[in-house]
Amino acid sequence: MIEFQMPSLGADMDTGTLVEWYKKPGDLLKRGDVIALVETQKGAIEIEVFNDGRLGDIMVNPGQKVPVGAVLATITEPGDARAAALPPEQRAPSSLVETPPASVAVPRIPREPPLPSPPSTQLLEPTSPSASGVRAKVTPAARVRADAAGLDLAVISPGPDGVIGLREVEGARTVRSTPRKSGLDLGEMRKAIAAAMARSHREIPHYWVSQTIDTTALFDWLEAANSKRPVASRLLYAAPLIKAVGLALKETPELNGHYVDDVFKPSNSVHLGIATALRGGGLVAPALHDVDVLDLDVIMAALADLIPRVRAGRLRSSELTDATATFSNLGEGTSESLMPLIYPPQVAIIGCGAAALRPWVVDGAIVAHRLLTVTIAGDHRVSDARRASQFLSRLDRLLQTPEAL
Amino acid sequence: MTDTRRITYREAVREALREAMTRDERVFLMGEDVGAYGGAYACSLGLLQEFGEERIRNTPLCESGFVGAGIGAAMGGMRPIVEIMTINFALLALDQIVNTAATIRHMSGGQLSVPLVIRMATGAGRQLAAQHSHSLEGWFAHVPGIRVVAPATITDARGMLWTALEDPDPVVIMEHATLYNEEGDIAAEGDLAVDIDRAAVLRSGDDATIITYSANVKKALAAADQLSGEGIECEVIDLRTLRPLDDATIMTSITRTHRAVVVDEGWRTGSFAAEVSSCIQEQAFFELDAPVERVCSVEVPIPYARHLEEAAIPQPAGIAAAVRKVLRR
Numbered sequence: 001m002i003e004f005q006m007p008s009l010g011a012d013m014d015t016g017t018l019v020e021w022y023k024k025p026g027d028l029l030k031r032g033d034v035i036a037l038v039e040t041q042k043g044a045i046e047i048e049v050f051n052d053g054r055l056g057d058i059m060v061n062p063g064q065k066v067p068v069g070a071v072l073a074t075i076t077e078p079g080d081a082r083a084a085a086l087p088p089e090q091r092a093p094s095s096l097v098e099t100p101p102a103s104v105a106v107p108r109i110p111r112e113p114p115l116p117s118p119p120s121t122q123l124l125e126p127t128s129p130s131a132s133g134v135r136a137k138v139t140p141a142a143r144v145r146a147d148a149a150g151l152d153l154a155v156i157s158p159g160p161d162g163v164i165g166l167r168e169v170e171g172a173r174t175v176r177s178t179p180r181k182s183g184l185d186l187g188e189m190r191k192a193i194a195a196a197m198a199r200s201h202r203e204i205p206h207y208w209v210s211q212t213i214d215t216t217a218l219f220d221w222l223e224a225a226n227s228k229r230p231v232a233s234r235l236l237y238a239a240p241l242i243k244a245v246g247l248a249l250k251e252t253p254e255l256n257g258h259y260v261d262d263v264f265k266p267s268n269s270v271h272l273g274i275a276t277a278l279r280g281g282g283l284v285a286p287a288l289h290d291v292d293v294l295d296l297d298v299i300m301a302a303l304a305d306l307i308p309r310v311r312a313g314r315l316r317s318s319e320l321t322d323a324t325a326t327f328s329n330l331g332e333g334t335s336e337s338l339m340p341l342i343y344p345p346q347v348a349i350i351g352c353g354a355a356a357l358r359p360w361v362v363d364g365a366i367v368a369h370r371l372l373t374v375t376i377a378g379d380h381r382v383s384d385a386r387r388a389s390q391f392l393s394r395l396d397r398l399l400q401t402p403e404a405l
Numbered sequence: 406m407t408d409t410r411r412i413t414y415r416e417a418v419r420e421a422l423r424e425a426m427t428r429d430e431r432v433f434l435m436g437e438d439v440g441a442y443g444g445a446y447a448c449s450l451g452l453l454q455e456f457g458e459e460r461i462r463n464t465p466l467c468e469s470g471f472v473g474a475g476i477g478a479a480m481g482g483m484r485p486i487v488e489i490m491t492i493n494f495a496l497l498a499l500d501q502i503v504n505t506a507a508t509i510r511h512m513s514g515g516q517l518s519v520p521l522v523i524r525m526a527t528g529a530g531r532q533l534a535a536q537h538s539h540s541l542e543g544w545f546a547h548v549p550g551i552r553v554v555a556p557a558t559i560t561d562a563r564g565m566l567w568t569a570l571e572d573p574d575p576v577v578i579m580e581h582a583t584l585y586n587e588e589g590d591i592a593a594e595g596d597l598a599v600d601i602d603r604a605a606v607l608r609s610g611d612d613a614t615i616i617t618y619s620a621n622v623k624k625a626l627a628a629a630d631q632l633s634g635e636g637i638e639c640e641v642i643d644l645r646t647l648r649p650l651d652d653a654t655i656m657t658s659i660t661r662t663h664r665a666v667v668v669d670e671g672w673r674t675g676s677f678a679a680e681v682s683s684c685i686q687e688q689a690f691f692e693l694d695a696p697v698e699r700v701c702s703v704e705v706p707i708p709y710a711r712h713l714e715e716a717a718i719p720q721p722a723g724i725a726a727a728v729r730k731v732l733r734r
Binding site (some may be wrong): 115139141142143144159161163165166167 | 661690691692693694695733
């Protein structure tokens with residue numbers, strides 16, 4: 001028996017609203033299946049399952065807003081029919097809890113103070129307000145009404161006065177009975193960004209290292225390569241740049257991974273979060289998986305797929321949790337460089353200004369070359385500027401031979 | 406619809422007195438200046454000429470004496486109506502009321518009863534200052550053995566007296582002094598007696614229940630009118646009888662509205678409102694969506710100056726504010 005929980009889809013996520021179940025109780029599940037749609041501050045996220053099994057009881061109905069870690073449904077694994085028959089209190093101590101998809105690739109992001117539990121599989125933790133020691137102010141009538149409606153008080157947001165009354169219960173019921181159209185709330189997203197960046201600025205001892213890289217070779221190669229391609233499959237310079245960043249990160253593991261519970265866990269894979277601006281404001285950095293081994297056409301196709309989905313607010317859960325470092329590119333503008341903040345629990349972010357013609361010294365003469373200033377922010381708890389400098393040097397060399405990417 | 410006629414609360418009381426004297430020769434009225442002067446609030450004006458000095462009896466300024474005489478007359482088979490000028494002065498008769506009228510049935514093992522009706526004026530609002538303006542109904546409602554009623558409407562002022570006289574035990578009728586000049590419609594004819602057991606829902610609403618009695622019924626209705634403009638619909642309950650309390654009507658309403666405001670012109674501490682509030686949490690706790698609010702008088706002797714007097718007692722704005730509070734708005 002696995003308890004399928006509301007995943008944390010980033011350091012800035014506290015709650016999610018279940019929008020839709022794609023599976024019914026009893027349906028067979030395969031690892032990787034998208035089983036539900038959850039609305040977060042980053043839009044509607046398709047939640048994947050990371051085990052084979054059969055969907056058991058659905059605990060959260062469409063429209064309910066629940067905290068990260070709340071059990072959404074149970075999944076029975078082959079052969080645990082006996083466990084499923086036990087009452088929950090007997091089941092809980094032995095049941096492993098999965099926080100998908102963090103259980104596979106990414107440790108669960110700790111709240112403050114960090115949870116002492118091991119990151120991948122852990123015993124069930126109480127998430128209701130009462131269990132955490134803070135007694136919610138719930139009016140007697142609200143308790144009775146919520147109980148009658150089968151609503152868990154732990155998932156009902158109190159009013160501005162901190163009270164859960166009939167109004168709040170009715171509100172939760174209404175939400176449940178009329179599923180909202182999913183979409184992005186940019187105000188909420190801005191709050192989420194602010195929370196994540198405030199935490200980053202507060203907790204991560206940042207350093208920044210910049211290097212200006214001559215991209216003449218890259219753009220010359222790109223022009224030649226694109227001239228042979230149909231318009232639809234032409235490459236943008238972001239594709240080789242992302243690939244080169246991926247390769248350079250692979251060689252500097254101190255910049256690629258997660259810092260959780262005072263421990264750095266380097267990642268064997270390079271999943272690069274692509275910071276993507278939204279029209280009207282807002283920013284999401286979904287992961288492109290395994291960028292170090294993808295070929296450029298696949299990266300290009302992945303970008304073409306990802307960006308519209310980001311802007312429509314429809315991402316998959318793994319894309320929001322798996323990134324091992326982030327790439328932020330201001331290439332469309334005229335800014336020379338940026339000094340980005342790391343997105344916790346990652347330990348590095350790479351920012352690129354616009355690639356523009358600027359003075360460059362070649363063989364003792366000043367000539368106009370297309371230059372790109374790359375700045376990496378690193379986490380002093382894990383690495384120092386020297387490693388970041390090695391990363392940038394490696395990136396520079398990789399970009400001088402774009403045909404090899 | 407039957408024909409109605411418009412009379413004042415004072416006229417309703419007088420009609421009720423006249424009806425009682427006419428229907429039952431055992432009934433007589435006594436009190437300070439109830440004769441030629443017609444009583445402090447002119448309720449018995451003209452009755453002396455109609456019924457004579459035997460049945461409309463002036464008394465000395467001695468509440469303990471004439472209330473005691475009333476008790477004796479009641480025990481002896483009469484149906485006395487005793488008028489006390491104000492509830493403040495009723496304190497002088499408290500020994501007779503609490504220690505005698507309320508206890509005789511019990512102390513005599515049921516052999517004796519005291520079918521006495523005591524009418525008294527209560528409340529503030531007429532600039533009569535601290536010794537004529539208090540609301541001590543809760544003190545009387547505390548005492549087992551007596552029934553306490555508070556007619557808030559013309560209909561009740563007209564109809565409660567006869568029912569009270571038919572009660573074999575003492576009944577105290579609380580008449581708020583600001584009500585005597587109120588006008589209202591009652592049935593032109595027929596039996597106008599009303600029950601003295603049940604509270605009345607004077608206005609229906611689903612958002613909150615305002616529970617009150619006597620002169621504050623009018624203020625509660627005014628607050629409800631004001632709140633209706635804000636989209637808040639209040640149920641207004643006129644308790645009518647303070648003892649025994651009609652809990653059922655209160656709880657039925659709260660089961661629907663889930664919010665209660667109790668309005669009482671008594672002081673908050675140890676008030677009748679406190680009793681009602683306590684009953685609500687005992688009987689309808691799981692229906693409540695907010696703590697019960699009380700709107701009571703400021704804890705000062707009622708001032709003489711009009712603006713201070715108005716500020717000291719419940720007003721529609723304060724009632725409306727309490728309703729918004731229970732609605733968490």
